Amino acid sequence: MPELPEIETIRRGLGPLLVGRRVLGVEVRERRLREPVAPRGLARLRGATVTGIRRRSKYLLLDTDAGLTLLVHLGMTGQLWVADRDRPRRPHEHVVILLDDGRDLRYADIRRFGLMHVVRSDRLDFHPRLKGLGPEPLDGAVSGETLFRATRGLKKPVKNFLMDTRAIAGVGNIYACEALYRAGISPRRPVRRVGKSGWDGLVASLRDVLNEAITAGGTTVRDFLNAEGDVGYFAVSLRVYDRKGKPCGRCGKPIRRIVQAGRSTFYCPRCQR
Ligand SMILES: [Zn+2]
Missing domain, CATH: 3.20.190.10 (MutM-like, N-terminal)
Incomplete structure (x- = not known):
């Protein structure tokens, strides 16, 4: 997708x-x-x-x-x-x-x-498809400060929060997993237990993974004129997504897969707390 x-x-x-x-x-x-x-x-x-x-x-x-x-x-x-x-x-x-x-x-x-x-x-x-969408992760509307304030008192796991399009628009499963790994935050941690600096780091990681993928896309997808229109997943290097059982690049512990809100989550149980 x-x-x-x-x-x-x-x-x-x-x-x-x-x-x-x-x-x-x-x-x-x-x-x-x-x-x-x-x-x-x-x-x-x-x-x-x-x-x-x-x-x-x-x-x-x-x-x-x-x-x-x-x-x-x-x-x-x-x-x-x-x-x-x-x-x-x-x-x-x-x-x-x-x-x-x-x-x-x-x-x-x-x-x-x-x-x-x-x-x-x-x-x-x-429009019904657009009116409930939260702010875009790549524009200035999303910051560690806004997410910190939006999540006081909420219990839901941080991965589920990232995937909620009413909170942030269009993050997607792959990039939610990758951003949490880079930020060192467990996908299961309740959002109210992510502090201000945690949100700052998570927003920065999210922007980094999305921008790296966009840059990779610019080099992978040659052009949209007379091409076959094929856009596959980009050659962005995924560090946890779809890597169940493979060693974490930081600590060597096997990457774990769990299911949250019906979606696969991949994370390192040692590096992400
Ligand atoms: Zn690790």
Whole structure:
């Protein structure tokens, strides 16, 4: 499943190919995504010019000069890329947006867990998919101080807190595990027992792992023009995630796997307290 760094890499890759382009039309071949695609809704983009592409959590937002924003989530297997119009269509290409430079923005999704909606730009903050999201971990809104204050008196484990999109948007399982390891904090520790300096270290670790993955993505993913659109997990070096039983790089003790809130957590029981 693409996580925040993958989505951010896609956003950066698509920006130069999309901004300034006018939409000539939209073809919907398969409506059955996680939420049904509305062909008439997407058709409202016709004639609009893309003015920017933003990311909110794991959603991509394509803004246009028509006051409409295309909201895209890639689900488990969604792919979004730009191809020349005469390039043969691939299986599972469900939505094709025709651009004025002879290219298409194509959306493919084998498992169809993604979604694609056209939303009025001035109503985006109220959209059900976006309105409950917490602040972005990579912008200034998240700090050790804000998280420290937000968690006084709460009992939930710190890993579960990091994964709560109402607290922080879009951290994801891999990066929550990796940030906790770097910060030396046990994923099971109740949030009220993480002090101010602990939160400072955790926020710094979270930014580091996310930024390293974005940097790795920039080198791993060559371009989004005429590529096959494939974005796999980046070659970021994971120190605990999916390393059950392997030695910790710091102390040599085997990495342990537990399940928290239905998700696998990997950590070092000696280095993380
Ligand atoms: Zn260790």
